[in-house]
Amino acid sequence: xxxxxxxxxxxxxxxxxxxxxxxxxxxxxxxxxxxxxxxxxxxxxxxxxxxxxxxxxxxxxxxxxxxxxxxxxxxxxxxxxxxxxxxxxxxxxxxxxxxxxxxxxxxxxxxxxxxxxxxxxxxxxxxxxxxxxxxxxxxxxxxxxxxxxxxxxxxxxxxxxxxxxxxxxxxxxxxxxxxxxxxxxxxxxxxxxxxxxxxxxxxxxxxxxxxxxxxxxxxxxxxxxxxxxxxxxxxxxxxxxxxxxxxxxxxxxxxxxxxxxxxxxxxxxxxxxxxxxxxxxxxxxxxxxxxxxxxxxxxxxxxxxxxxxxxxxxxxxxxxxxxxxxx
Amino acid sequence: xxxxxxxxxxxxxxxxxxxxxxxxxxxxxxxxxxxxxxxxxxxxxxxxxxxxxxxxxxxxxxxxxxxxxxxxxxxxxxxxxxxxxxxxxxxxxxxxxxxxxxxxxxxxxxxxxxxxxxxxxxxxxxxxxxxxxxxxxxxxxxxxxxxxxxxxxxxxxxxxxxxxxxxxxxxxxxxxxxxxxxxxxxxxxxxxxxxxxxxxxxxxxxxxxxxxxxxxxxxxxxxxxxxxxxxxxxxxxxxxxxxxxxxxxxxxxxxxxxxxxxxxxxxxxxxxxxxxxxxxxxxxxxxxxxxx
Amino acid sequence: xxxxxxxxxxxxxxxxxxxxxxxxxxxxxxxxxxxxxxxxxxxxxxxxxxxxxxxxxxxxxxxxxxxxxxxxxxxxxxxxxxxxxxxxxxxxxxxxxxxxxxxxxxxxxxxxxxxxxxxxxxxxxxxxxxxxxxxxxxxxxxxxxxxxxxxxxxxxxxxxxxxxxxxxxxxxxxxxxxxxxxxxxxxxxxxxxxxxxxxxxxxxxxxxxxxxxxxxxxxxxxxxxxxxxxxxxxxxxxxxxxxxxxxxxxxxxxxxxxxxxxxxxxxxxxxxxxxxxxxxxxxxxxxxxxxxxxxxxxxxxxxxxxxxxxxxxxxxxxxx
Numbered sequence: 015x016x017x018x019x020x021x022x023x024x025x026x027x028x029x030x031x032x033x034x035x036x037x038x039x040x041x042x043x044x045x046x047x048x049x050x051x052x053x054x055x056x057x058x059x060x061x062x063x064x065x066x067x068x069x070x071x072x073x074x075x076x077x078x079x080x081x082x083x084x085x086x087x088x089x090x091x092x093x094x095x096x097x098x099x100x101x102x103x104x105x106x107x108x109x110x111x112x113x114x115x116x117x118x119x120x121x122x123x124x125x126x127x128x129x130x131x132x133x134x135x136x137x138x139x140x141x142x143x144x145x146x147x148x149x150x151x152x153x154x155x156x157x158x159x160x161x162x163x164x165x166x167x168x169x170x171x172x173x174x175x176x177x178x179x180x181x182x183x184x185x186x187x188x189x190x191x192x193x194x195x196x197x198x199x200x201x202x203x204x205x206x207x208x209x210x211x212x213x214x215x216x217x218x219x220x221x222x223x224x225x226x227x228x229x230x231x232x233x234x235x236x237x238x239x240x241x242x243x244x245x246x247x248x249x250x251x252x253x254x255x256x257x258x259x260x261x262x263x264x265x266x267x268x269x270x271x272x273x274x275x276x277x278x279x280x281x282x283x284x285x286x287x288x289x290x291x292x293x294x295x296x297x298x299x300x301x302x303x304x305x306x307x308x309x310x311x312x313x314x315x316x317x318x319x320x321x322x323x324x325x326x327x328x329x330x331x332x333x334x335x336x337x338x339x340x341x
Numbered sequence: 342x343x344x345x346x347x348x349x350x351x352x353x354x355x356x357x358x359x360x361x362x363x364x365x366x367x368x369x370x371x372x373x374x375x376x377x378x379x380x381x382x383x384x385x386x387x388x389x390x391x392x393x394x395x396x397x398x399x400x401x402x403x404x405x406x407x408x409x410x411x412x413x414x415x416x417x418x419x420x421x422x423x424x425x426x427x428x429x430x431x432x433x434x435x436x437x438x439x440x441x442x443x444x445x446x447x448x449x450x451x452x453x454x455x456x457x458x459x460x461x462x463x464x465x466x467x468x469x470x471x472x473x474x475x476x477x478x479x480x481x482x483x484x485x486x487x488x489x490x491x492x493x494x495x496x497x498x499x500x501x502x503x504x505x506x507x508x509x510x511x512x513x514x515x516x517x518x519x520x521x522x523x524x525x526x527x528x529x530x531x532x533x534x535x536x537x538x539x540x541x542x543x544x545x546x547x548x549x550x551x552x553x554x555x556x557x558x559x560x561x562x563x564x565x566x567x568x569x570x571x572x573x574x575x576x577x578x579x580x581x582x583x584x585x586x587x588x589x590x591x592x593x594x595x596x597x598x599x600x601x602x603x604x605x606x607x608x609x610x611x612x613x614x615x616x617x618x619x620x621x622x623x624x625x626x627x628x629x630x631x632x633x
Numbered sequence: 634x635x636x637x638x639x640x641x642x643x644x645x646x647x648x649x650x651x652x653x654x655x656x657x658x659x660x661x662x663x664x665x666x667x668x669x670x671x672x673x674x675x676x677x678x679x680x681x682x683x684x685x686x687x688x689x690x691x692x693x694x695x696x697x698x699x700x701x702x703x704x705x706x707x708x709x710x711x712x713x714x715x716x717x718x719x720x721x722x723x724x725x726x727x728x729x730x731x732x733x734x735x736x737x738x739x740x741x742x743x744x745x746x747x748x749x750x751x752x753x754x755x756x757x758x759x760x761x762x763x764x765x766x767x768x769x770x771x772x773x774x775x776x777x778x779x780x781x782x783x784x785x786x787x788x789x790x791x792x793x794x795x796x797x798x799x800x801x802x803x804x805x806x807x808x809x810x811x812x813x814x815x816x817x818x819x820x821x822x823x824x825x826x827x828x829x830x831x832x833x834x835x836x837x838x839x840x841x842x843x844x845x846x847x848x849x850x851x852x853x854x855x856x857x858x859x860x861x862x863x864x865x866x867x868x869x870x871x872x873x874x875x876x877x878x879x880x881x882x883x884x885x886x887x888x889x890x891x892x893x894x895x896x897x898x899x900x901x902x903x904x905x906x907x908x909x910x911x912x913x914x915x916x917x918x919x920x921x922x923x924x925x926x927x928x929x930x931x932x933x934x935x936x937x938x939x940x941x942x943x944x945x946x947x948x949x950x951x952x953x
Contacts (some may be wrong), residue, residue: 033363058820060771173909203683203847208891208905230820235849237900256897274825276850278877278892279899285854287825291790524737531698532801533725533755542751547743 371622449509869948
């Protein structure tokens with residue numbers, strides 16, 4: 015709380031239009047990313063976690079989507095007020111992003127080395143030789159055994175895990191202040207995921223990198239993040255330090271989500287599922303979005319969306335009775 | 342265990358037809374196409390009741406009369422009312438179109454499905470035949486077939502039908518090739534469905550959208566080709582009121598009585614445009630991903 | 634009774650000839666290589682492994698959705714591999730398959746009721762006029778309503794579609810259900826619903842379940858026994874309790890250790906497994922895991938370890 019947040023999002027609203035229906039993909043999301051932390055955003059499909067990241071990056075495609083409200087302040091500057099050209103400069107040097115499918119983020123007809131050198135020259139104003147050296151040393155940093163061989167390879171010649179390392183190296187070569195990672199390990203096998211997670215943690219420690227990490231996997235959150243934001247149906251339901259989220263979750267959704275995760279070590283033997291489905295984002299109920307699936311619902315929950323309330327140190331939850339729930 | 346599931350809020354998602362209509366209703370060119378085709382089909386169906394005159398009976402006194410209140414579009418070289426001939430011609434061209442496209446559709450889909458589903462040597466042979474057919478410009482192919490069979494109404498249908506086969510075959514084959522790798526087809530195999538049922542219940546129903554689009558677009562090509570054959574004297578023979586033949590007949594008088602050639606030409610033009618707009622519109626609404 | 638093998642696969646292999654790209658050179662891809670595996674009557678066998686390990690191929694081989702290159706599969710004492718496809722059909726009633734992606738495994742142009750009913754029609758189950766009742770009853774069994782029979786798949790959510798796929802499989806009263814990653818396309822909350830449903834149905838109907846998954850946590854939830862595959866071979870197979878208490882094969886240990894544990898107080902400390910899975914076109918000699926193994930010995934490079942009993946389970950490693 016002491017230092018100024020690096021990224022500050024307030025009341026973000028992003029909507030999509032599909033077949034004449036307005037889908038509120040992100041509806042009133044506010045959060046800060048503090049310098050040097052790893053903030054995780056966790057949620058199921060349709061929770062708005064990826065749309066939140068794309069909104070910050072100014073990458074919502076119109077049509078069909080558009081940021082319709084709220085502010086996105088990065089290092090004190092309002093990103094929503096920036097032009098496309100200015101945003102291009104922010105992306106890369108200011109905020110870098112790695113995606114779930116690194117293959118689609120690379121140009122298939124250029125060699126890895128050419129692409130990395132090009133990007134580094136453009137953003138860091140280096141000569142080709144310097145940029146090429148920088149690319150090589152970054153590949154080395156992400157533990158690629160033979161940087162020379164990888165640089166002369168085309169993207170299709172590398173495995174998914176290897177490409178994700180290359181993406182991370184390429185983004186970090188621009189020395190961004192914030193790295194947004196959108197499900198970067200979801201398409202990978204667990205053993206490779208473990209390598210990438212370890213790498214991100216290492217780079218975080220070494221470069222004092224601030225990371226916004228988006229995932230559907232609570233296990234990944236627990237292993238990697240300092241703080242967690244839980245999203246459900248386009249809204250933040252809980253925001254908390256990672257330890258508190260797993261050991262004293264406040265929102266009924268968080269609690270149920272935790273109980274639904276199968277684990278390899280847990281002693282508890284039955285999973286508890288969450289009945290029902292996520293509400294239709296084009297036809298949201300007026301009250302709490304979890305109302306239909308909640309065991310602890312109160313009559314008032316149906317009337318209005320509850321506010322985020324403080325339930326502990328640095329810990330808020332969007333529920334009328336967070337304190338009534340014993341952990 | 343079941344309490345979790347007994348409240349499945351089935352998504353009140355639009356049914357396929359209503360989604361189709363919503364997209365269709367926002368597609369202006371598709372609507373124009375729909376309108377033109379609708380009017381055309383009306384004349385094809387009810388021509389004899391709405392046409393003001395007998396299309397075959399003329400009076401030499403009235404030959405090459407310009408458009409007037411009596412003959413809205415004028416008369417031709419033997420004094421027949423052009424409007425009536427165009428209205429009757431709608432039926433003639435529709436019969437040619439519908440039959441020819443049906444022939445192309447049935448044979449083409451059969452070839453495409455068999456080739457795509459069974460693959461291997463059968464597919465190679467069928468596709469080589471199709472490639473040979475595609476190697477000829479379609480009008481030459483049609484002329485060749487008619488030349489071999491002799492001119493006439495029936496032979497025009499056969500010629501335009503056969504030259505439509507390759508297009509349908511290619512589309513059906515492409516569709517089957519992509520569908521047969523899908524999990525629901527694998528699931529059908531897993532539960533022991535017969536080959537015939539896999540084709541008729543799983544592959545064909547899912548190929549309908551591209552085939553419908555092609556059917557509509559093909560209508561205009563067939564209409565144009567049939568008219569061209571008649572124009573060249575290889576198609577429908579006089580005195581049958583066929584638009585291509587009328588156009589051909591009118592070209593002799595194009596300097597002294599331009600209306601004789603103009604109006605049949607315009608009819609061909611409008612109906613071709615109509616089917617093309619409708620076909621493109623259907624493509625956009627049935628499957629937005631097919632949009633280029 | 635519990636130890637009768639419903640499925641007994643011996644020396645089962647699937648080799649593909651693939652062109653390796655340069656100058657039409659051909660290579661042999663051993664997707665499944667000389668696998669012996671039993672599925673016991675009434676149990677849930679969890680088959681885990683990473684992508685490309687052959688677990689999906691193995692599931693499809695048992696069903697004869699793809700033909701084996703070698704080896705045999707016995708189902709309830711009958712050698713399925715010896716039968717022509719035509720005579721396999723009666724067994725398709727007893728062995729049903731549930732696919733990974735419920736968005737792809739249902740025919741979009743067929744109503745839910747028809748999709749389920751097809752399975753009855755194909756196998757001639759019950760009287761024609763009783764079949765709609767059977768459809769209604771399996772829909773109820775999976776937690777849907779009989780009214781849903783008239784709807785099309787796109788009107789349902791992913792979890793509901795997977796219920797429909799399960800209902801379709803149940804319609805023929807199978808003895809064995811092979812489920813290939815049935816929850817990996819679903820969100821965790823929905824995944825838990827489907828796992829509960831499968832578990833409940835299995836107990837109620839006395840089914841045998843072969844559950845293929847890349848997710849160790851899911852397998853731990855649902856399986857009675859666990860088999861781990863790596864590059865076309867089974868490296869370890871044994872009871873779930875023993876396996877999760879202490880996996881033996883170094884690959885099993887690494888795989889289990891790689892799964893992120895949802896507890897920040899239990900952060901991983903062991904270094905993750907290094908390197909990547911080698912290409913199945915040119916698998917390492919000897920033990921296929923030896924290049925990545927921290928316990929490798931000289932003989933691992935030359936000799937292939939076979940599955941051998943070690944306590945309550947079988948391990949293919951020279952350490953045991």
